[in-house]
Amino acid sequence: MTPEDAVVGSDEAGKGPVLGPMVAAAVRAPAAAIPDDVDDSKRLSPGKRESIAETLREREDVAVGIAVISTDRIDDPETDMNSLTVEAHAEAIAAVARAGDVVVADAGDVSESRFARRVREGVGGDGIDSGDCSRGGESAAGGIAVDVHAEHGADASYPLVAAASTLAKVRRDAEIDALEAEFxxxxxxxxxxxxxxxxxxxxxxxxxxxxxxxxxxxxxxxxxxxxxxxxxxxxxxxx
Missing domain, CATH: 1.10.10.460 (Ribonuclease hii. Domain 2)
Known part of the structure; x- marks a missing residue:
């Protein structure tokens, strides 16, 4: 299987900020369900991101998984951002993936192969929180065997990953908006x-x-x- 066979894409937003959570998103969808104007979320206006996210969530053939990594988890001295990025991708993917799925992820590690292996093991292992799942997907209980490929800049190369990037950014922005009101x-x-x-x-x-x-x-x-x-x-x- 190759990345071109992928039916699930994943990406994260908010890895580097000092405020708010990190958010990862996974999208399981046929290629035809991804809007033609999807792109790396950093290249899209806030309005365009919102529109694409709404379109994806409205489609019956699209499943969306979201994982929110809180500041408490980020500040835990027993972990690190590389591990949390793996966990975020794995949690989001586990919310939507089915056994045997091919997944392409935006690599959150200098080593693409290591990131892919760790995410695959995370999705396949026990104890993964299924996160915030929209429209379908299988339970992560007991783990799900998937084939994971990871590439740097995958959000610019694969529409599925660009869709996940957009959804992650929209959720991250919503979290910041809520904090803006709170503070x-x-x-x-x-x-x-x-x-x-x-x-x-x-x-x-x-x-x-x-x-x-x-x-x-x-x-x-x-x-x-x-x-x-x-x-x-x-x-x-x-x-």
Missing amino acids: ADYGPLGSGYPSDPTTRDFLRRYVSETGDLPACARASWSTCDDVLAAAEQSALSEF
Whole structure:
């Protein structure tokens, strides 16, 4: 079997931000069910992503699996982002895959073959949370034997993976919108990425006013250490 035989595609969004969860999505669908204008989600406008996601969810022949990796899981010292990315893909895939399916995933590891092997083992192993599944799919109880291929940039090469990328991004954006409303008193969150000045301003403002990090922050990220250190230094200077 080759990636061209795939009936399931998977990708994740939000691996690098300092705020909010990471989200993975898997799509099980015939090729004809994928909209012609699907693309790597980073190349699509928010409105186009929403439209494509709605189209996919409305189709009876499309199954969607979503896995949301919380900040608590990300900050767990017993794990790491590479392992969590594998788990996210495996959970999303397990929500929709059927035994014998060929899966193509956007590789979340420098080694494509290692990522594929770990995701395959994750889907086939016991104890995987089936995540948030829409429209069908089999239970992950007992594991599902699938054939997984992983490639860097697969979201730009395979419509199934681009569809998964879009769904993951839409869900991640919805999570950020919810956090924006929850923390409205402390200003806009921005994109949630460490390089975003708006995000850094939000963290500084929150820490300055409360003395601690918000629950939506990945406390293990160096950005949070920097913000806490700056706040402590500012307090010492004032003292």
